[in-house]
Amino acid sequence: MIDPEHQYLSLVDAVLSRGDRRVDRTGVGTLALFGALLRFDLSDGRAPILTTKRVYWKTAVKEMLWFLTGDTSIRPLLRQNVRIWSDWPLARYRAETGDPIDQPAFERRILEDDAFAARWGDLGPVYGKQWRRWLGPDGREHDQIAALVTGLRETPASRRLLFHGWNVADLGAMALPPCHMVYQYHVTQDGRLDCLLYQRSCDLFLGAAFNFVGASALLLMLADQAGLRPGELVWVGGDVHLYTNHVDQARAQIARAPRGFPSMRLTRRADSIDGYAIEDFAVSGYDPHPPIQGDVAV
Template sequence: MASSPPHYEQQYLDLMRHIWLHGDERIDRTGVGTRSILGATMRFSLADDAVPLLTTKRVYWKVAAREMLWFLTGDTNIRELVRQGVHIWTDWPLDSYRKATGEEIDRDAFEARIVEDQAFAARWGDLGPVYGAQWVNWPRYEEVGDGLYRRAAQGHNQIADLVEAIRTSPGSRRLLFTGWNVAEVSRMALPPCHMTYQFQVANGRLNGLLFQRSCDLGLGFAFNIFGLSMITRMLAQQCDLEAGEIVWQGGDVHLYLNHAELVEEQIGRIPSGSPKLRINRRPSSIFDYRIEDFEVADYAPQRHIAAPVAV
């Protein structure tokens, strides 16, 4: 009798084990230290509503979904995320505030001020021109005469252009968007890690690929792969296609040295189950989805494993 194919998550666990055992140990930007390799690829099917949520630990997928919807608004201030109970971007502005003021404020107090005080949020909650700013408002310049240019009020909306291109030029090799704006990287709280997304239409299906220049495999990957699944399925729905396959490519793929407990616990677990991601409504545009439109079914993960975030 033929053996069943390996669970989709096994490739992730195998990569985690390989990096932990054989990765190059190095000091990184955060000072925490990592074990790292350059170059990794994983492939996952989205057929029949499949979604590659990790099952060897609980992934809070609604946090990732809210973040993706926030990116699509073009917002770069954490205030709206914090209002929704999403804390994944707070550490960077909090760290900047502590360094600038010397005040040892805790995260809860800082977030409370962000929500309650609009002026405080404007001063301390903005992340610079990160993902959403580049995705939907990439700077565009217009000539004003005598060889002089000024920044236009409205930039390029890469997402809107992508939807139109998938609909009208499905054979194009330019179905992509990126957040890596060289001219503005230095102004970002964190330069784009999941930096370039590319898509392909094949046999009525939309396939998606993400190139991630830097991947925290222990914490960040679970959100990144869900985000790729989500945006691929949204684009497919908007363009009257089925979701096909997603491909994840990592550049510097690493595990933090202070994640030993997470890594050793997780690679000892056995993945199981076949969760589904469904979109219960088709809005008029890709910018009109709400969190209530998304549903995950048949997801029964093992318990959450906590680990610190390196800032």
């Protein structure tokens, strides 16, 4: 049987070999392909946590749990030692103040100074805001996640089991518009929950690994809340790219042999979708190759 990680490695190889060289928003430059599809079967307990480099899966799950809170400040993430969102507010602070503060000092101020955190630590109406508090034209807030859980329980055959984050009216106020923007769910007759995730823009070297883990963790939680079994994660990418400063790292990664995805499971059933914590996730059998470092393009 072909290891499912080969889907990802083949996509990386395709971008390296025939990606369109583009000047992107960040100025770093990318090699890009448009349109990709990967399928990962979670029904046997395995989750797509890449093994050809170490993926810090707890960080990805903590990020997903943060999204579910609806919070938009990096402060709760920093309190959990999650620093993957610091680059954007740090870049804004430097640009607007001229202060060449380094990232550790900036993060310390976010943690220690309430006023500073309120002014500089908020990302605007990003993912969690749209998922949990989408503002309608009548001023009412819509909790898409709560509605999805209700739909999974009460109308599992519906074709409207989805949520998304591309709120056109709010895009200009976001530190970063949503990349993984639409999640749609499908319940099979035998009680499996499948997810199709559409990602408009995918940083294939750094971002994709986290997106696979986050979507898998969310699928497990939703299935748990709806009394279903995890099924398949179908990932669809729009602009799938490698930044030019990740090319050597990507080549090193695809030269490695996959070691088989580990298992991921929940250790308990929470009272609600809001009741899960990182301690409720258990991963076993994870034997990755060493990590490969790369800089984030902001």
